[in-house]
Amino acid sequence: MTNLVEVRKLTIEATTDSGRLVEIIKGVSLDIAEGEIIALIGESGSGKTTVALSLMGHARPGCRITGGELNVNGKNMAALSEKERARLRGTDIAYVPQSAAAAFNPSSTIMEQVIEVTRIHRLMPPEQARKRAVELFRALSLPDPEGIGARYPHQVSGGQLQRLAAAMALIGDPKLVIFDEPTTALDVTTQIDVLKAFKSVMKAGGIAGVYVSHDLAVVAQIADRIVVLKGGEVQETGTTAELLSAAKHPYTRELLAAFEPKPRQARADAEAATKELLRIDNVTAGYGPARDNGLPLIRAVDSVSLVVEKRRNLGVIGESGCGKSTLARVIAGIHPAAAGDIVFDGKQLERAARKRSQDQLREMQIVFQYADTALNPAKPVEDIISRPLAFYHRLDRQQRSKRVDELLDMVRLPRALRYRHPAELSGGQKQRVNFARALAASPKLIICDEITSALDTVVASAVIELLKELQRELGLSYIFISHDLSVVEAICDEIMVMYKGQRVEQITPDKVKTPSHPYSKLLFSSVPKLDPTWLDGLVRDPELVSQYGHR
Amino acid sequence: MTMARAASSRRSFLGHSYNLVGVVASLVILAWTLVAIFAPYIIPHPIGDIVDDDYFGPMRQGLWLGSDYLGRDMLSRVLMGARYTVGISLAAVSIACFSGVVLGMIAAVTGGWLDSCLSRFLDAMNSIPSKLFGLVVVAAVGSSIPVLILTLAVIYVPGAYRFARALAVNINTMDFMTVARVRGESTVYLIGSEILPNIIRPVLADFGLRFVFIVLLLSGLSFLGLGLQPPLADWGALVRENIGGLPFAAPAVIVPSLAIASLTISVNLLIDNLPQKIRDRDA
Numbered sequence: 001m002t003n004l005v006e007v008r009k010l011t012i013e014a015t016t017d018s019g020r021l022v023e024i025i026k027g028v029s030l031d032i033a034e035g036e037i038i039a040l041i042g043e044s045g046s047g048k049t050t051v052a053l054s055l056m057g058h059a060r061p062g063c064r065i066t067g068g069e070l071n072v073n074g075k076n077m078a079a080l081s082e083k084e085r086a087r088l089r090g091t092d093i094a095y096v097p098q099s100a101a102a103a104f105n106p107s108s109t110i111m112e113q114v115i116e117v118t119r120i121h122r123l124m125p126p127e128q129a130r131k132r133a134v135e136l137f138r139a140l141s142l143p144d145p146e147g148i149g150a151r152y153p154h155q156v157s158g159g160q161l162q163r164l165a166a167a168m169a170l171i172g173d174p175k176l177v178i179f180d181e182p183t184t185a186l187d188v189t190t191q192i193d194v195l196k197a198f199k200s201v202m203k204a205g206g207i208a209g210v211y212v213s214h215d216l217a218v219v220a221q222i223a224d225r226i227v228v229l230k231g232g233e234v235q236e237t238g239t240t241a242e243l244l245s246a247a248k249h250p251y252t253r254e255l256l257a258a259f260e261p262k263p264r265q266a267r268a269d270a271e272a273a274t275k276e277l278l279r280i281d282n283v284t285a286g287y288g289p290a291r292d293n294g295l296p297l298i299r300a301v302d303s304v305s306l307v308v309e310k311r312r313n314l315g316v317i318g319e320s321g322c323g324k325s326t327l328a329r330v331i332a333g334i335h336p337a338a339a340g341d342i343v344f345d346g347k348q349l350e351r352a353a354r355k356r357s358q359d360q361l362r363e364m365q366i367v368f369q370y371a372d373t374a375l376n377p378a379k380p381v382e383d384i385i386s387r388p389l390a391f392y393h394r395l396d397r398q399q400r401s402k403r404v405d406e407l408l409d410m411v412r413l414p415r416a417l418r419y420r421h422p423a424e425l426s427g428g429q430k431q432r433v434n435f436a437r438a439l440a441a442s443p444k445l446i447i448c449d450e451i452t453s454a455l456d457t458v459v460a461s462a463v464i465e466l467l468k469e470l471q472r473e474l475g476l477s478y479i480f481i482s483h484d485l486s487v488v489e490a491i492c493d494e495i496m497v498m499y500k501g502q503r504v505e506q507i508t509p510d511k512v513k514t515p516s517h518p519y520s521k522l523l524f525s526s527v528p529k530l531d532p533t534w535l536d537g538l539v540r541d542p543e544l545v546s547q548y549g550h551r
Numbered sequence: 552m553t554m555a556r557a558a559s560s561r562r563s564f565l566g567h568s569y570n571l572v573g574v575v576a577s578l579v580i581l582a583w584t585l586v587a588i589f590a591p592y593i594i595p596h597p598i599g600d601i602v603d604d605d606y607f608g609p610m611r612q613g614l615w616l617g618s619d620y621l622g623r624d625m626l627s628r629v630l631m632g633a634r635y636t637v638g639i640s641l642a643a644v645s646i647a648c649f650s651g652v653v654l655g656m657i658a659a660v661t662g663g664w665l666d667s668c669l670s671r672f673l674d675a676m677n678s679i680p681s682k683l684f685g686l687v688v689v690a691a692v693g694s695s696i697p698v699l700i701l702t703l704a705v706i707y708v709p710g711a712y713r714f715a716r717a718l719a720v721n722i723n724t725m726d727f728m729t730v731a732r733v734r735g736e737s738t739v740y741l742i743g744s745e746i747l748p749n750i751i752r753p754v755l756a757d758f759g760l761r762f763v764f765i766v767l768l769l770s771g772l773s774f775l776g777l778g779l780q781p782p783l784a785d786w787g788a789l790v791r792e793n794i795g796g797l798p799f800a801a802p803a804v805i806v807p808s809l810a811i812a813s814l815t816i817s818v819n820l821l822i823d824n825l826p827q828k829i830r831d832r833d834a
């Protein structure tokens with residue numbers, strides 16, 4: 001059996017600002033057989049997307065394919081002219097991007113864009129292309145396959161758009177489809193539908209695929225073989241079952257270990273004697289003009305009550321748009337509540353942060369999801385961390401410098417990092433700096449808004465471990481907001497499930513296997529497991545899916 | 552390939568990369584600045600003295616740039632003209648950019664009615680043609696150096712405001728601004744420490760561009776006779792008073808025009824070729 005794709009000793013170089021050449025792919029070799037799906041997995045910066053894009057003969061701006069062979073369907077992609085490559089793209093090789101929302105043109109209909117490939121390559125008349133597109137929509141189990149093509153991209157959901165992007169890729173009957181993290185931006189409940197659709201279409205058409213992802217559990221469901229990349233080199237290759245059960249390479253094991261839920265030892269600290277730190281009662285907040293009853297038109301958070309106890313953690317979980325981030329902003333006073341009470345440490349808090357006292361602000365810190373935007377890119381790490389020290393604690397320059405060192409030690413960052421700017425740090429380091437700034441205020445409560453979502457699995461699990469340690473040392477409480485159940489499970493004493501702005505259930509981690517509310521059931525059962533047979537064996541209550549899923 | 556070529560035409564110095572055009576432009580600007588500062592000490596003749604028997608005299612020994620329409624030394628007049636052109640423009644652009652940028656940042660950070668009022672008012676200011684505004688002011692209060700500076704500054708505040716506000720609004724939506732607000736920081740800190748460092752480069756580029764506009768407007772006003780009054784003369788006034796020399800190809804009319812061109816073009820080129828900080832993680 002001949003291989004569809006044969007990559008031999010591929011090297012790709014990038015040019016830095018100072019004109020230095022950096023080898024980012026260092027001699028990668030891999031094979032893909034006809035109809036086989038392989039997964040490229042690794043942390044960000046490991047070169048997985050670069051390798052995947054090179055299969056189309058494409059290197060991102062500033063990068064260059066400098067060596068090796070790239071045989072796809074018998075043609076060396078690296079040696080072809082740009083014109084010849086363009087002829088193959090869309091017909092032999094197709095690409096499904098990470099963010100379908102950004103890949104669709106908002107100003108023309110979906111059908112026009114899906115059949116564009118057939119028009120460019122003159123594959124078939126438009127009438128036939130439309131028929132073929134509808135067949136694909138049906139195969140990808142999109143709702144209303146006949147009518148969905150007439151809509152515009154903003155009129156369908158994110159999961160549907162991702163499947164439509166796949167339809168766009170498949171219409172030219174490619175032999176190889178490259179998926180670049182296609183489900184990373186989706187909710188777990190949606191992800192399942194998309195994964196199932198991809199899998200059935202690829203199997204039915206016998207199409208080979210390259211699936212780029214950092215999520216081992218997702219990859220386990222769809223790939224035949226897994227290639228683990230790190231630092232531009234192949235670390236390990238193996239069939240999915242092999243790799244999951246008997247990983248040889250230490251990095252692969254690390255990836256697997258990051259997935260194992262590390263259950264929190266149930267702390268029997270009677271000394272803390274459950275003292276209430278934060279209580280919110282029937283808080284409602286939202287957007288749009290206030291109506292007669294003083295409540296906003298669109299209620300993102302609807303009469304939510306919760307209690308956080310001292311030295312204990314509350315997890316808030318739910319899909320995107322359920323109001324969990326708004327809840328965090330309401331508590332922090334960034335988005336003042338329209339109704340309800342917030343009591344912090346025994347005192348009633350003003351709804352708007354502007355009216356709260358400096359001490360109240362200091363004791364409750366919020367850490368945001370994207371460290372990229374949460375750290376001022378124009379300032380060195382030192383200045384970022386020392387500002388709360390100067391502002392709240394009025395430390396002088398020497399004391400500040402000493403304290404910055406301590407804080408960097410606390411978040412396990414080398415002290416020399418203090419002179420760097422945020423752009424010169426990795427994602428995990430940025431998130432640690434972000435966290436160190438919150439710690440600098442010496443808070444009692446830290447609200448963590450999806451702080452691990454933008455991080456790789458291994459890095460995220462290290463950050464979670466750090467949070468646990470700091471809690472033991474400093475006696476903090478966290479409100480931990482996430483859409484990732486395994487993260488919340490790992491760190492929280494209580495888990496609150498939100499759906500459409502309302503609290504649907506509050507349970508403890510040991511009971512997540514048996515939630516009582518139907519939405520929690522659907523949500524918890526949708527989290528992918530490290531078991532290749534999980535997706536095929538998954539049976540979901542169709543009634544639940546139709547009630548709560550976004551199809 | 553194109554990347555490699557672009558990279559090699561730039562050199563690096565002190566962690567910044569720069570290119571030749573930018574260096575030449577900054578040397579021209581530096582030269583004019585030095586001239587503006589030291590003009591009174593280096594001019595060969597007082598600017599009001601008639602030193603030539605002929606008018607529109609050619610370039611020759613002793614009168615290196617010829618003489619003007621009254622037989623005065625052109626070299627001295629151009630050197631002193633640099634002082635007025637660069638000095639007045641620099642003062643005006645500094646006032647315009649400082650007030651415009653500060654107001655713009657405050658509007659972006661505060662929002663609400665203050666933002667609306669400021670924006671509408673300055674938009675209205677912006678709709679007045681600049682030359683006409685200058686004409687009216689000079690006609691009303693007469694021409695003097697402080698009046699010129701203030702008039703030019705007022706004309707260019709709305710542009711600087713709009714520019715800074717547009718930049719600051721983008722920065723204002725970043726999470727670090729929210730973090731600073733929740734920390735309880737004052738507006739002064741927000742605009743000075745959080746926003747300004749992020750917009751300073753485009754603001755400086757805008758500063759240079761506005762400087763060019765002001766030089767041209769000042770020259771235009773002087774050409775119309777509304778700028779500096781004789782015997783003082785900036786470059787625009789020099790072009791106007793010697794316009795009669797044009798048929799004789801007198802250096803007296805060509806040299807001040809070249810001076811205006813060299814300064815404005817250099818500033819423009821410098822803005823386009825500012826040194827760039829090299830961001831290279833491992834180097």
